[in-house]
Amino acid sequence: MRGRGRRYRRALPRAAALAGGLGFAALAVAAAPYPKLPPRANAVWVYDQSGTGNHHVDPGRWVDALNAYNREAGTGHRISMIYSYAGDLEMYCQEAGNGAPACPDPGDLVVTYRPHGAAHRSAAAYREGIDTGGGQPVMVAPVIDGSIRGHYRGSLRGFDRLSPAQAGRFADKVARRVCADPDADGIQFDIEPFRVDHRNGQYWFYMRIARDFSGASGRFGCVDSRHPDGRFFSIFTTAHSIRPGSASARNVAAILHAHHNGYLVDALYDLGSAAPGHQTSLAAYRRQVRAEARNMHGWAARLDIPYQYAIPAAAGYHEFQTCRGPGCRLSPGGPSQLDYVRAALAAIRAQPASARFRGVALWTWERRVGRGRMHFGPSHPDRKVLGWLAGHL
Numbered sequence: 001m002r003g004r005g006r007r008y009r010r011a012l013p014r015a016a017a018l019a020g021g022l023g024f025a026a027l028a029v030a031a032a033p034y035p036k037l038p039p040r041a042n043a044v045w046v047y048d049q050s051g052t053g054n055h056h057v058d059p060g061r062w063v064d065a066l067n068a069y070n071r072e073a074g075t076g077h078r079i080s081m082i083y084s085y086a087g088d089l090e091m092y093c094q095e096a097g098n099g100a101p102a103c104p105d106p107g108d109l110v111v112t113y114r115p116h117g118a119a120h121r122s123a124a125a126y127r128e129g130i131d132t133g134g135g136q137p138v139m140v141a142p143v144i145d146g147s148i149r150g151h152y153r154g155s156l157r158g159f160d161r162l163s164p165a166q167a168g169r170f171a172d173k174v175a176r177r178v179c180a181d182p183d184a185d186g187i188q189f190d191i192e193p194f195r196v197d198h199r200n201g202q203y204w205f206y207m208r209i210a211r212d213f214s215g216a217s218g219r220f221g222c223v224d225s226r227h228p229d230g231r232f233f234s235i236f237t238t239a240h241s242i243r244p245g246s247a248s249a250r251n252v253a254a255i256l257h258a259h260h261n262g263y264l265v266d267a268l269y270d271l272g273s274a275a276p277g278h279q280t281s282l283a284a285y286r287r288q289v290r291a292e293a294r295n296m297h298g299w300a301a302r303l304d305i306p307y308q309y310a311i312p313a314a315a316g317y318h319e320f321q322t323c324r325g326p327g328c329r330l331s332p333g334g335p336s337q338l339d340y341v342r343a344a345l346a347a348i349r350a351q352p353a354s355a356r357f358r359g360v361a362l363w364t365w366e367r368r369v370g371r372g373r374m375h376f377g378p379s380h381p382d383r384k385v386l387g388w389l390a391g392h393l
Contacts, residue, residue, distance in 0.1 A: 038186070038232040038263040038306055039139060042359045042393055043081035044313075047366035048122045057118040060125025062365040062380070069386050070133050077393040078133055082126040083188045083361065086119035086142030087112035089170070090154050101158035101166075109170045113144055115181035123183035140183055141234065144174065145190035156191065162201030168208040172220070175212035179222040179231060186213070186232035188265065194237040196251040206255045206262070209233055214259035232261045234308065239266060239295035244302055253303040263358050264305065266296040268344045269312035269319045276317035276371045277327040282335040285319060286343045293347040297354065306356045311344040312337065313362040313385055315369045315376035322377035325370075338384045345392055360393060 044066065050058040070078045090110040093101035103109055113119050123140045130138045146156040162170065178184050189206075196203045213231040215223030223230045235255075242249040242264070256262045271288040272280050280288070293309065300307045312319040319340045323330060348360065365380040381389070 037229050037261040038234065038358055039081070040358050041081035041136075041139060042077070042079050043083055043141075043308065043361035044079050045083045045085075045143065045361065045364040045366075046122075046126070047085045047364065048118075048125075049085065049367060057122060059118065059121040060129050063125060063129035065365065065380070066126075067129070067131050069390065070131060072387070073133075073390040073393065075134060077390055078136070079362070079393075080130070080132045080136045080138055081359070081361070082123075082130065082138065082140045083143050084119070084122045084126055084140060086122070086144055086184075086187075087114070089144060089146035089156055089159075089174070089191065091156050091158060092153055093158060095158065100161040100163075103162075103166055106169070109166070109173060111144075111170075111173045111177055113142065113174070113177045115177050115184075120181050120183060123181065127183050139185045141186040141188045141232070142178075142181075142184055143188045143190055145192070147192060149193075158201075159191070159205075160195065160200040160202055162204065164204040167201045167204035171205050171208035171212060174209065175220045175222060179213075179220040182224075182226060184231065185227065186234070186261075188234045188236065190236045192236070194235060194241060195248070196241070196255070197246065197248040199251065203251050203255065206233075206235065207258055210255060210258040210262055214261050216259060230259075230261060232263070234263050234265045236265045236267065236310075238271075239292055239299055242296075242299045242303060242305070244299055249299070249303060253305055256303075256305045262306075264296075264300070264307040265310050265361060266292065266307055267310050268292055268347070269310065269316040269340070269363060272318050274318065274329075275327070277323055277325075277374050277376075278318060278329040279320060279323065279331040279335070280318045281331040282333065282339050282343065285335070285340060286347075289344050289347040290350065293344075293351055297351040297357075300356050301354065304356070306358050308358040308361050309344070309348050310361040310363055311348075312340050313381040313389065314364045314366075314378050316363060317371055317376065320369075320376040321382075323374060324377075325372075325374035327372070327374050336384070337378060337382065338388055341385055341388065362389075362393075 046062045048057045048061040050056050093103040093108045096102040148156045148159050215230045321337045369376045369379045
């Protein structure tokens with residue numbers, strides 16, 4: 001989620017100008033119609049882990065904080081999409097002679113998401129507890145992550161080399177678990193690094209997810225009375241994955257066009273190439289975020305694919321307000337988290353209104369943001385950031 005285990009200009013359409021200060025949700029609604037899935041919403045990542053391990057969960061840990069924000073926020077600035085951490089994907093395959101994974105046992109491909117476990121309790125707590133203040137429904141898309149780097153046992157190393165059949169079986173496992181959870185409207189996938197520059201395991205996995213979640217396979221119960229259009233999914237990445245003319249762009253478009261139930265989440269943080277703990281100066285961040293937002297807007301338009309922007313409302317590995325521990329390198333002038341947030345929203349506002357735009361996602365509400373012995377702050381948005389977003393998100 002953090003990159004860890006992360007010139008297209010024209011006149012602003014009249015509809016956007018009329019929307020004025022109603023916020024990004026209002027700008028998107030004012031634009032041309034687009035399919036029901038994926039939905040338009042401002043989103044937030046929440047991590048209910050209350051201890052050092054992922055098994056210590058306090059379901060709905062951030063409900064009160066989010067409701068306090070929504071009460072203060074104006075129309076179009078409230079949060080109605082929750083990305084709640086739900087588990088990961090793991091592989092326990094052997095390496096075959098050709099370097100591809102050999103996974104003869106169905107248990108070699110593991111989905112830790114449990115529809116009746118802690119993930120479900122968190123999803124239910126946010127669905128039932130969040131008040132959007134205007135009748136807008138609360139949507140919950142649990143987060144499933146995974147790291148392709150590392151050793152075979154337990155990591156997803158070899159995931160890209162799964163055959164279409166293997167990747168399909170893995171996706172079916174995910175769909176079976178997700179669609180058994182009535183409180184899961186979709187899934188936010190954070191499988192890193194995202195790479196589909198050829199038709200690899202990731203490509204086949206997401207293609208099967210799109211089919212399963214749409215209900216086209218007729219299996220897993222992904223379409224029901226609460227989800228008449230099926231479930232949706234998002235992929236965490238950057239604009240680089242849809243660079244014009246690239247094979248990756250063609251494959252991303254194929255995935256998202258297959259059943260029109262997926263979208264990209266473009267990370268507008270951790271954009272630099274420096275080591276974690278090196279704080280990005282405000283001037284450098286402004287340059288980086290303008291380029292990233294511009295590229296995503298323009299390149300997504302060429303492919304006609306939906307997208308959402310993710311901004312550093314709390315600390316990442318490079319855009320942070322405080323850092324403790326070895327390896328911390330603070331930038332002269334010490335930007336605040338609000339400085340980064342303002343720069344990110346300015347870069348988004350500089351883009352023309354688009355029906356493909358699906359809202360802004362806020363990174364993050366969690367107990368601790370860290371890397372090794374480094375601790376970054378704030379680990380959730382502070383009062384200054386929330387007060388400003390209440391009128392500008």
